[in-house]
Amino acid sequence: MDRLFELGSEFWVAAAETLYMVAATLIIGGAIGLVLGVVLYSTRPGSLLPNRAVFTVLNVVINFFRPIPFIIFLAAVQPLARYVIGVGIGNDALIFSLSIAASFAISRIVEQNLITVSPGAIEAARAMGAGPVRILRTVVIPEALGPLILGYTFIVVAIVDMTAMAGFIGGGGLGNFALVYGYRQFEPAITWAALLLIVIFVQALQFLGNWLARKVMRR
Amino acid sequence: MALVSLTNVSKTYPAPDKHGRPVVAVDDVTLEVEHGDVYGIIGYSGAGKSTLVRLVNALEPASSGSITFDGRELSGLPERELRAIRLGIGMIFQQFNLFNSKTVWGNIAYPLKVAGWSKADIAARVAELLDFVGLGEKARNYPDQLSGGQKQRVGIARALATSPRLLLADEATSALDPETTQEVLELLKRVNREFGVTIIVITHEMDVIQSIATKVAVMDGGRVIEDGDVFEVFSTPQNPSSQRFVSTVVKGIPSPAELAVLRERHEGRIVTISFRDGDASQAAVFLELANAGLDFELVYGGINDIQGRAFGHLTLAIRGADASIDAALTSIAARVEVTEAA
Numbered sequence: 001m002d003r004l005f006e007l008g009s010e011f012w013v014a015a016a017e018t019l020y021m022v023a024a025t026l027i028i029g030g031a032i033g034l035v036l037g038v039v040l041y042s043t044r045p046g047s048l049l050p051n052r053a054v055f056t057v058l059n060v061v062i063n064f065f066r067p068i069p070f071i072i073f074l075a076a077v078q079p080l081a082r083y084v085i086g087v088g089i090g091n092d093a094l095i096f097s098l099s100i101a102a103s104f105a106i107s108r109i110v111e112q113n114l115i116t117v118s119p120g121a122i123e124a125a126r127a128m129g130a131g132p133v134r135i136l137r138t139v140v141i142p143e144a145l146g147p148l149i150l151g152y153t154f155i156v157v158a159i160v161d162m163t164a165m166a167g168f169i170g171g172g173g174l175g176n177f178a179l180v181y182g183y184r185q186f187e188p189a190i191t192w193a194a195l196l197l198i199v200i201f202v203q204a205l206q207f208l209g210n211w212l213a214r215k216v217m218r219r
Numbered sequence: 220m221a222l223v224s225l226t227n228v229s230k231t232y233p234a235p236d237k238h239g240r241p242v243v244a245v246d247d248v249t250l251e252v253e254h255g256d257v258y259g260i261i262g263y264s265g266a267g268k269s270t271l272v273r274l275v276n277a278l279e280p281a282s283s284g285s286i287t288f289d290g291r292e293l294s295g296l297p298e299r300e301l302r303a304i305r306l307g308i309g310m311i312f313q314q315f316n317l318f319n320s321k322t323v324w325g326n327i328a329y330p331l332k333v334a335g336w337s338k339a340d341i342a343a344r345v346a347e348l349l350d351f352v353g354l355g356e357k358a359r360n361y362p363d364q365l366s367g368g369q370k371q372r373v374g375i376a377r378a379l380a381t382s383p384r385l386l387l388a389d390e391a392t393s394a395l396d397p398e399t400t401q402e403v404l405e406l407l408k409r410v411n412r413e414f415g416v417t418i419i420v421i422t423h424e425m426d427v428i429q430s431i432a433t434k435v436a437v438m439d440g441g442r443v444i445e446d447g448d449v450f451e452v453f454s455t456p457q458n459p460s461s462q463r464f465v466s467t468v469v470k471g472i473p474s475p476a477e478l479a480v481l482r483e484r485h486e487g488r489i490v491t492i493s494f495r496d497g498d499a500s501q502a503a504v505f506l507e508l509a510n511a512g513l514d515f516e517l518v519y520g521g522i523n524d525i526q527g528r529a530f531g532h533l534t535l536a537i538r539g540a541d542a543s544i545d546a547a548l549t550s551i552a553a554r555v556e557v558t559e560a561a
Binding site: 118120124127128218 | 276298299302303304305306308309310312314315316318319320321329330332333334361363377381387
């Protein structure tokens with residue numbers, strides 16, 4: 001326990017790094033995932049902008065990358081991260097890899113939630129003379145907003161989980177902290193301190209997500 | 220010139236699987252809807268009426284034939300121009316299809332935003348429509364806080380927002396209870412009367428046609444099997460399928476099963492006399508029977524009112540000498556239709 005107090009400031013730095021990585025990934029991966037998900041949804045046969053070629057290619061690419069375990073994915077995209085970000089290790093390289101992985105996962109969640117929007121509401125908008133892009137923006141996404149927020153909440157929790165692997169490519173964060181100061185130095189108290197803080201983060205994010213979704217769905 | 224005119228229109232969907240046949244939803248339909256009509260299209264589910272109405276606002280393209288709205292041919296028009304035309308055609312639905320994420324106000328404002336109206340004009344128009352459908356105090360509510368009837372009134376306000384000349388009502392009352400159905404039908408009548416909006420009503424309920432339509436087309440298997448003035452179709456349906464629909468709201472000639480019950484309860488000869496507006500009056504017929512010294516009672520049937528014209532089928536049990544009954548019936552049959560049960 002004394003060791004934990006010695007490391008106090010480093011503990012809080014690690015916590016801040018975790019939050020930074022989660023937030024950056026959520027913003028970048030969330031935006032790309034939203035676009036990919038909307039494209040997937042709208043290009044499928046019978047949808048608003050059916051396009052078999054785009055749908056098939058995107059579908060195959062996402063299906064290829066999504067099941068890859070993140071730790072292997074990290075190693076695999078490291079050369080690309082080095083090329084794009086300039087470095088292959090550290091928090092920013094991790095955010096790059098995280099954002100790619102999160103985009104693919106989020107695109108599926110977005111697609112699945114958009115599919116649940118009532119075809120009747122879309123037909124009504126078409127009958128009023130609205131075009132496909134307007135319908136996506138003003139009907140499909142607003143109608144699915146509640147479930148979308150819950151889907152994003154689910155993903156944020158998964159991202160927190162993924163950031164813990166930062167330590168393997170020289171990144172920081174609570175995962176790294178637990179590994180370096182707890183696991184390797186036989187200090188279970190430190191491992192548990194990091195673990196508890198991660199649980200608190202996850203609970204807080206889940207609570208926030210549920211609250212927002214409830215507010216949007218007015219239930 | 221007709222507002223909507225369909226000429227030899229068909230709609231075929233590709234076969235659902237490799238071995239299936241293409242599905243013909245609408246089969247060679249020709250009909251004309253005039254300005255100011257309330258045109259009913261009735262048929263069982265699967266008769267093709269919902270597909271037909273979606274051809275009129277080009278939500279679905281026709282496979283063949285010609286569809287014109289206000290003189291413009293729709294088939295072959297690019298999607299962008301079709302969108303402009305759809306702004307002039309309102310549509311309401313069985314499941315209301317309101318936007319649950321928008322308030323009542325937001326729902327009604329939506330088509331106006333699509334049409335590019337200014338904020339001030341939208342506010343004024345939405346207030347006017349809310350007033351017309353009697354939902355002024357519900358403007359800030361969401362659809363899930365409304366009853367079915369209120370939802371459909373929002374649907375009607377939304378469909379009328381851009382002052383369309385044509386309103387398509389696709390089973391608009393089928394999800395409502397009888398009382399609410401009447402309220403919504405009254406509202407549609409006002410829309411037709413006060414704004415001169417032409418309405419095409421799709422339904423499987425004959426009493427909807429009876430209470431609101433001026434013309435009717437009966438659909439079966441993708442085809443229009445009978446069409447004309449509602450009074451004509453109701454009083455003298457030609458086709459067996461039309462007769463079945465009419466029999467759901469009009470007590471006509473008793474069926475064999477009903478006849479058996481009538482015979483059990485009443486003595487004498489069972490005779491159905493069919494009256495139509497303009498034929499001999501009931502009083503004259505009854506007087507003739509009485510003058511012939513016959514004893515009779517009304518056992519089945521009723522008089523219906525369609526668009527202010529009356530018709531009906533009255534079934535009588537007549538007792539007396541066979542010869543006097545025959546003589547009386549022959550004389551009556553010269554003026555009204557008489558059917559004697561075998």
